[in-house]
Amino acid sequence: MGSMLVAIDGPAGAGKSTVARAVAEALGFTYLDTGAMYRAAALARAGRAEVDLAQVEIAFAGDRVLLDGEDVSVAIRTPEASQAASRLATDPAVREALVAKQRALIAGGDWVAEGRDIGTVVAPDAEVKVWLTAAAEERARRREIPVAEIVERDERDAGRAAAPMVAAADAVEVDTTGLPVTAVVLRIVGLVPR
Numbered sequence: 001m002g003s004m005l006v007a008i009d010g011p012a013g014a015g016k017s018t019v020a021r022a023v024a025e026a027l028g029f030t031y032l033d034t035g036a037m038y039r040a041a042a043l044a045r046a047g048r049a050e051v052d053l054a055q056v057e058i059a060f061a062g063d064r065v066l067l068d069g070e071d072v073s074v075a076i077r078t079p080e081a082s083q084a085a086s087r088l089a090t091d092p093a094v095r096e097a098l099v100a101k102q103r104a105l106i107a108g109g110d111w112v113a114e115g116r117d118i119g120t121v122v123a124p125d126a127e128v129k130v131w132l133t134a135a136a137e138e139r140a141r142r143r144e145i146p147v148a149e150i151v152e153r154d155e156r157d158a159g160r161a162a163a164p165m166v167a168a169a170d171a172v173e174v175d176t177t178g179l180p181v182t183a184v185v186l187r188i189v190g191l192v193p194r
């Protein structure tokens with residue numbers, strides 16, 4: 001069998017991480033959190049704008065995220081890190097460096113990759129593409145942040161010139177508003193040919 005990729009894209013708080021993790025577990029695929037890579041890159045660049053991201057190692061060890069070997073799993077999840085990642089992700093050179101790392105990772109084996117541009121830029125030939133959404137109010141509640149903050153990130157992620165957050169034309173839209181995770185996972189697993 002060749003390798004298989006399930007691409008899950010969508011806005012912050014749609015449930016991508018929880019759902020993608022569970023889909024990967026159900027299928028026996030490896031999970032890739034590309035948002036964690038933008039977050040780690042933002043940490044690497046904090047106060048050091050000259051850092052060449054191609055030279056920085058971003059690795060995953062189970063649930064841990066390692067930046068040049070240092071465990072940054074907690075540091076990348078602060079509200080400040082979220083906003084810094086969203087800002088850094090507007091930089092085309094940053095995206096180019098991280099997309100190269102992502103393509104190298106998913107080149108072998110079966111993956112569930114989640115982000116904003118997996119089905120459009122990182123892997124336009126993904127076997128399965130999902131656009132995961134939910135109402136802004138529900139996404140803000142899930143993230144325990146004000147609706148205005150979610151809307152601000154949506155606008156920046158969707159409005160940037162470089163690889164704006166957008167559903168691939170051939171993505172299946174799954175609205176998770178009011179749906180239990182198990183239902184969403186079953187729906188997506190059902191899309192995977194096997």
Ligand code: DC
Pocket residue numbers: 012034035036038039082085086087089114115116117118153157
């Ligand atoms: O999914 P997340 O919230 O961890 O992502 C953090 C930021 O990184 C988000 O605001 C947009 C950016 N991002 C991106 O531009 N492309 C991706 N594939 C993943 C994340």
